[in-house]
Amino acid sequence: MTADAPVRFSDPTMLRSFGRRHGRVLRDWEEVVFRDVLPACHLKLPPGEALLQAATLQAGKRDLWMEIGFGGGEHLAAQAKQHPDICFLGCEPFDKGVAKLLRTIQTECLNNIHVFMDDARLLLSRLPDASLGRVFILFPDPWPKARHNKRRLVQPYLLSLLARTIRPGGELRMASDHADYVQWMLEVMQSQEAFEWTARGPEDFLMPPGDWVPTRYQEKTEAQGRKPTFLRYCRRG
Template sequence: MTTDDEAPVESPAPRRPGELRRKVFGRRSGHKLRARQSQILETGLDRLAVSVPPAGTPLDPRSLFARPVEDVWFEIGFGGGEHLAAQADANPDTGFIGAEPFVNGMASLLRHVDERGLDNVRVLADDARLLLAALPEASLGRVFLLFPDPWPKSRHHKRRFVQTETLDLIARALRPGGEFRVASDIMGYIEWTLAVIRPHAAFDWTAERPDDWRIRPEDWPPTRYEAKAIAAGRKPAYLRFRRR
């Protein structure tokens, strides 16, 4: 959990017209990594890290993988990496990109990748928006945003990832018929998400009945954070939006 006084990490250099400023709110690391975790982090990043290209230079996400992939899915803020690793294991012909600036989360995902022997995962230890802006139009099949920091105080709502300008980036990168999936155990954040996305011209909310958002779909692996939320008595919501 972050504190109120923690400021975003932003790009120090002047921006070119239309270039995004890097924003990473809160801490970049938690408890000290053990020696094995540090080793996995170092070697994993050497093999799997994605670099954001200069502004205006497109990046074909399929080119990031050593073998051909049929589709590419992108998870924003993957936490401990349980969901991303499980999806990559279940969908070996799909390439997965995960963005997570939190060092401990990155180490956790890379451990999952190592233990499962996954070759279809790439990672970005930075602001996901920077990579989204570099991807070509209609180059992603799915985007995931699972249990993001809700920034509950009103003065911090501008830090929430779901904003109209961020949705514009996701909409541009998603192909028609692609999915944007959002989960949260904080109803204020769910209400915020629906209020921002439902008026957006690029997305349709797929829910037709309450169980469509109250029950996690079978192809949506659980996360450690989700289990903790349920154990604490909080009921997550699972939102799916289709790119028009």
């Protein structure tokens, strides 16, 4: 990484950063979980530009954490199970992934997850200042072709939303197995003041933190011999 690297981030655009919203036709069990499980945990934005209320979202829990792009929700559900005293906001626009999480919410009887089925940036822009204690962005779509790099989720615009909504002392956790995207994340993070990289040595980014829960994507990529990088940032006070 160099201080005079060319500017290559699209700021403040809201280009689509995800692949599909819909898979093939929903199976019967998927229809059933959308009908029976989603209503109790479905997070919708209030009309107009009103902000959501942190206390309402937190529902008496001690903190509010968010996962952006939860895929099939394996990591989110495991976190919610490990931390019953935390309320979670899960964002994922892909319906088949949401259906998987809903099935787990049902079978594990989880009551501390709100599901937002759209672009996380829309939700972040409606959260109150300093309302989040931790945010996970794990293995975001790499958009590897140079002409698609501008679709990458980690951009200065996203960071401005996170800087406003993560409280001082809060944490942003990211991971990727894509070397160019890791470099990109480091550059975007270095270009702003709000977050401090907590790594003190290579073991801090080559090894997952002690309380890490592997994601489904991570398990697949590691099985193929690729090594992820784990980045942790603290919101400065």
